[in-house]
Structure formats: structure tokens, C-alpha cells
């Protein structure tokens with residue numbers, strides 16, 4: 001299938017199967033943890049570590065977020081990160097395409113309002129609602145048209161004055177190409193489709209996790225069109241093959257050097273976009289100002 005045109009329903013099917021096969025490994029795909037090898041406590045601990053690093057970086061960068069408001073964790077999986085965010089925010093919502101992931105998240109953190117969303121918008125959520133929108137290691141698994149729709153939706157549901165922290169791989173460094181296949185993948189491509197998928201299922205290799213990049217210029221354009229502002233765009237280790245929640249921030253040269261040194265075991269260049277929706281305070285000040293016409 002041409003993944004550029006792939007419909008949302010195909011993703012619903014694939015993530016349902018991924019969540020059934022190896023739910024924690026499809027979230028943090030450290031090769032050493034494949035095949036149900038994540039211990040739940042250790043896995044959940046990675047969410048604490050991630051939120052700690054995120055908040056520390058935001059504080060050091062003077063990016064303030066209203067923790068008395070509500071956060072949205074988009075593509076929440078089993079709630080690895082929303083559990084940790086909930087300890088800091090007054091309330092929170094988690095959204096995922098997979099009902100199995102959402103069921104597990106509800107068990108693990110009943111104080112977050114989790115919902116299954118199998119559409120390509122956030123129509124269930126009103127505008128200007130969340131003080132913080134978080135989306136990490138999620139948009140990269142969707143094709144461009146769905147990513148663009150969600151990026152616009154994140155800014156719509158963000159409260160004026162709120163912050164969206166959205167991570168995307170902005171490109172591929174080095175000689176790899178998008179859609180690069182393993183040896184097994186190359187062999188499978190030579191077989192009839194039905195035979196190939198039967199063999200993958202027999203080998204327990206029918207997990208599908210696509211990777212798609214989004215040019216940074218497209219993110220900036222969408223942000224500007226929505227009347228929002230990118231306040232910071234650091235590089236991160238989110239697309240490292242063995243990413244385990246120890247979120248690190250880099251400048252561009254550092255990020256490229258890590259890839260060149262083979263530290264990432266992946267060629268993706270990951271960026272976090274911190275986006276602010278302007279607060280109407282400035283407009284209110286003008287409206288309240290001395291604009292009367294005295295007789």
C-alpha cells in the first residue's frame with residue numbers, strides 16, 4: 001500500500017495488532033526488550049524520568065506552563081507519560097487509537113480521562129481547552145496528511161497562553177532512506193502479499209511501526225497559519241533505537257554528530273517543537289484602553 005494515502009482505519013487495525021502482540025515494546029522499542037521483556041515497573045519509571053527531564057528543560061528555557069490546567073497526552077499508549085504528568089497537573093486527558101492501550105492506561109492511572117480516538121481529528125474536544133498538549137514518539141508513525149491534521153488540531157484545542165510540546169523526526173541524516181527495509185523485509189517484498197504476511201505472523205514479526213518524517217518548515221508554516229508561535233525547537237534523542245525515556249536535548253550540530261558517530265543506531269533527526277498560543281491579554285488591554293470618544 002502507498003503509505004502516503006493510507007487511511008486511518010488501516011492504522012486502527014495495525015495498532016490494535018501491535019497492542020496485542022507486544023504492547024510495551026511497540027511503545028519503547030529497545031531491541032533488548034522485544035518479546036514481552038519490559039518489566040512493568042521499569043517501563044513506567046521511564047515515564048517519570050521523561051517528564052522530569054522535560055520539565056527541567058522547559059524551566060531552564062523559561063517556558064512556563066499552567067499546571068493548574070488540564071494536559072492532553074496524544075497517542076498516550078498505556079499511559080507511561082500521562083501518569084507522570086498527572087502528578088504535576090490538576091487534570092489530564094489521554095487519547096489513543098488503540099482501545100487495548102486505553103484500557104490498560106485506565107487501569108494504571110484512573111485519574112486521567114482516557115479516550116479512544118480512531119479518527120483523524122479531535123472533534124470530541126472543544127477549542128481553547130488544554131493548558132499543555134504533549135505528543136511524543138507518535139506523529140512519526142502516521143503519514144503526512146494525518147500528521148498535518150493533528151498538528152492543526154493540537155493548536156485549536158490549546159488554551160490561549162498554553163504550550164504544545166510536539167516531537168517529530170524532521171529528516172534522515174546519512175545514507176539511510178525512509179522506508180529502509182530489513183533483510184526479512186526485502187525478502188518478504190519478493191513474495192505474494194498473503195504468503196509474506198502469513199510468514200511474518202508465524203515468526204511473530206507482523207508488528208507494523210511505520211516511520212514518517214515532517215520537514216521543520218512544514219511545522220513552522222502550520223504554526224504560523226494557526227496564529228501560534230514556535231518558542232523553541234531543540235533536537236532530541238527520541239528516535240534513538242533504544243530510547244528509554246531519558247529524554248535529552250541537543251543543538252543541531254550535536255544531534256548530527258551523534259548520528260554520524262552511530263550513537264543513535266537510527267538515522268532519524270528528531271526535533272521537539274514548543275509552541276505557544278498567544279494569550280488575548282494584549283488585545284484585552286487595547287479594548288479596555290482609552291478608546292472612548294468624549295463628547
Ligand SMILES: C[S@@+](CC[C@H](N)C(=O)[O-])C[C@H]1O[C@@H](n2cnc3c(N)ncnc32)[C@H](O)[C@@H]1O
Nearest residue numbers: 015026027075076077080096097098136137138
Ligand atoms: C510509540 S507509542 C508512544 C506512546 C506514548 N506516547 C509513550 O511515549 O509512552 C505510539 C502510540 O501512538 C498511538 N497512535 C498511533 N497512531 C495514532 C493515531 N492516529 N491517533 C492516536 N494514537 C495513535 C499508538 O497506539 C501508540 O500507543
